[in-house]
Amino acid sequence: MSLKEKTIGFIGCGNMGSAMISGIIDSGVISKENILASVKTKESANKKQKELGILVLTDNKEVAEKADVLFLAVKPQFLDSVLAEISERLDNKKLIVSIAAGRTLDYFKEKIGKDKKVIRGMPNTPAMVKEGMMGICVNENVTDLECQEIKELCLGFSKTELVQENLMDVVTAVSGSSPAYVFMFIEAMADAAVSGGMPRKQAYEFAAQAVLGSAKMVLETKKHPGELKDMVCSPAGTTIEAVRVLEEKGLRSAVIEAMEKCLEISKKM
Numbered sequence: 210m211s212l213k214e215k216t217i218g219f220i221g222c223g224n225m226g227s228a229m230i231s232g233i234i235d236s237g238v239i240s241k242e243n244i245l246a247s248v249k250t251k252e253s254a255n256k257k258q259k260e261l262g263i264l265v266l267t268d269n270k271e272v273a274e275k276a277d278v279l280f281l282a283v284k285p286q287f288l289d290s291v292l293a294e295i296s297e298r299l300d301n302k303k304l305i306v307s308i309a310a311g312r313t314l315d316y317f318k319e320k321i322g323k324d325k326k327v328i329r330g331m332p333n334t335p336a337m338v339k340e341g342m343m344g345i346c347v348n349e350n351v352t353d354l355e356c357q358e359i360k361e362l363c364l365g366f367s368k369t370e371l372v373q374e375n376l377m378d379v380v381t382a383v384s385g386s387s388p389a390y391v392f393m394f395i396e397a398m399a400d401a402a403v404s405g406g407m408p409r410k411q412a413y414e415f416a417a418q419a420v421l422g423s424a425k426m427v428l429e430t431k432k433h434p435g436e437l438k439d440m441v442c443s444p445a446g447t448t449i450e451a452v453r454v455l456e457e458k459g460l461r462s463a464v465i466e467a468m469e470k471c472l473e474i475s476k477k478m
């Protein structure tokens with residue numbers, strides 16, 4: 210069966226589930242008719258059905274039964290009960306993709322059996338604007354072709370990279386949580402711009418676009434970030450002075466230590 214013919218199911222359709230579904234629909238890889246979801250409350254089901262234009266139920270079993278690719282997008286604390294509810298509807302042909310933070314491949318082996326095809330993913334909130342970055346790791350039952358299919362399916366909301374499972378905590382720190390650090394950086398730059406006299410709305414526009422453009426330069430030129438930094442720093446100029454202050458105040462070390470903390474907490478989840 211080709212990817213286009215498959216039925217995609219989502220259990221959980223909140224911030225992350227909705228962003229993923231919207232991206233998949235907009236990419237045209239799968240038609241709306243082939244996507245269905247389930248949520249907890251009837252009220253939420255009606256709202257999401259209207260918003261996304263797909264069938265949204267409150268029956269997890271039906272979604273699990275019908276899906277060829279089943280995304281589990283509920284909060285980690287609800288996963289035990291959801292899996293208990295749907296386990297009899299799962300077989301070894303379905304591709305099960307969990308995005309629950311901290312739930313390992315071994316956890317799924319224990320809950321639903323070692324013969325199932327399980328992918329563990331860590332998306333991030335830029336998926337909401339189709340610029341996500343997602344790390345995935347897979348168990349031994351998932352084929353290379355199925356991995357490719359998931360990458361293709363998710364392309365509408367995210368880039369996807371396959372990593373070893375021991376790197377999933379690093380993925381959490383470097384892309385799952387990092388939008389929060391970047392928002393803080395944008396906010397701080399905008400504060401300084403306001404302090405320099407720029408209206409706040411305009412300050413966010415300047416700061417955010419500068420971050421977007423800089424990220425694009427790293428991705429598109431493939432140059433070392435240090436080289437790109439050096440290109441902005443003219444001799445005896447303004448930028449090198451700003452860089453000197455950032456080094457003096459420990460920006461680099463603050464980022465590294467913050468991410469080490471994130472990693473430490475993620476490992477304990």
Ligand SMILES: NC(=O)c1ccc[n+]([C@@H]2O[C@H](COP(=O)([O-])OP(=O)(O)OC[C@H]3O[C@@H](n4cnc5c(N)ncnc54)[C@H](OP(=O)(O)O)[C@@H]3O)[C@@H](O)[C@H]2O)c1
Nearest residue numbers: 221222223224225248249250253282283284285309310332
């Ligand atoms: N947000 C992030 O930045 C981020 C990043 C990476 C991974 N994740 C992971 O993504 C997952 C979802 O997070 P989120 O931020 O999208 O959560 P959310 O906005 O709170 O959405 C949770 C969804 O799950 C539904 N739900 C709750 N209990 C359910 C049940 N028993 N059966 C079926 N549906 C149920 C909720 O339905 P109702 O609306 O009816 O309650 C809602 O649609 C989590 O596991 C999280 O670890 C999130």
